[in-house]
Amino acid sequence: MRLLIADCSVDYIGRLNAHLPLARRLIVVKADGSVLVHSDGGSYKPLNWMSPPARLRIATPEESGAGEGVAESWIVQHAKSDDKLVIHIHEVHSDSEHELGVDPGLVKDGVEADLQRLLAEQIHRLGEGFTLVRREYPTAIGPVDILARDATGGCVAVELKRRGDIDGVEQLSRYLTLLNRDPRLAPVRGVFAAQQIKPQARVLAEDRGITCLTLDYDEMRGVDDSHTRLF
């Protein structure tokens, strides 16, 4: 990994054109050829970048047709498309190279898959007497997150989201339309379950006769003793 602090102007030419005027910035060149250009603010998204795999070529200012004051021009070419990042470096304030090695990678907990596993194990949270039919119940347009039966044996399709917005309700509606065409299942009720349900999504869901269920992940994880808080 190479780290550069430099006064530079940057142009991206590809799916769109984007230009950065001359300013002092951080430039990161990774081992896979990807490049990030960061300012001292914003969030984790760089001002401009090139995705891997890419190749960095250093051109003279004459070759790149750069203007006054350019010491070096970097041309970062994406390996599989015409996307190109051109960095005109005016002045370098810091330049260093570091060996990092391969990263062991990130371990996540609390994503939708975890919610689904917990709700399947704690299916009673849907209501008294509910039983699990199966997770990822397959349909022609994709798998339903959870299929269950209520106390009276009626079929219930559950769409699970971390954050419940209008798209999730639409998705569940499509599944319900399909499932209700199956005489072995119909009538199928819908439950929209999420850690947080947006008001607009709740209105749409209830308008379509879909039940909304807010899930408390911490509480559900508390019941399941295989997890402990990290900090």
Add this chain to the structure above:
Amino acid sequence: MRLLIADCSVDYIGRLNAHLPLARRLIVVKADGSVLVHSDGGSYKPLNWMSPPARLRIATPEESGAGEGVAESWIVQHAKSDDKLVIHIHEVHSDSEHELGVDPGLVKDGVEADLQRLLAEQIHRLGEGFTLVRREYPTAIGPVDILARDATGGCVAVELKRRGDIDGVEQLSRYLTLLNRDPRLAPVRGVFAAQQIKPQARVLAEDRGITCLTLDYDEMRGVDDSHTRLF
């Protein structure tokens, strides 16, 4: 901006929990308190991060309950939520501070707005004899990208995307439902136009009687002479 190359383990505790085992990484601390943890690969997204505004506090290993070999523990606390990033630093290989100043910001050209402008100018791409009613036609649930009339005077609503997926079809369906309640417009047909339309989206669109139209942005831009390539 502070740049650190260090052997570290990292934990994010917030909307979910995420853990990074001990390895050598780049740590960037920005002026607004945001922190990025990058490996020497992947893309522009850090392995772990904290969004601004945030505050960095350095704790002793005893205080943070860190294990063997930890020299310093950084606790990065988000200013407006309970999100927290904890970095246990084992060994520092490089540590530097740099003044960058405020960035003048990015100038973009060629996003969906341009695609919309081009299609409005080249409305014949919808079909022979089409005429533009207006762009951003207002409805109660938001503006329709383009409203047009076909050769027979029939009303046509166009939803425009760079990448056409199922969400775009749902969005257009909502507009069509609403527009068809207006007796001055009904019946209104739908056209789903995108640079690339996903198979799943195409199936759903055609199931709902919506016409799909794939747009060639380069060709449309070629007709329009107000754009020139930068490099």
Add this chain to the structure above:
DNA sequence: TCATACATATCGAAC
């Protein structure tokens, strides 16, 4: 390789 679904998304504009 391609298609699909999820994400600590981020970012900007409209309201």
Add this chain to the structure above:
DNA sequence: GTTCGATGTGTATGA
């Protein structure tokens, strides 16, 4: 402030 829509979305997973 919040919500909605776009993003050069990125990333993992499964067919």
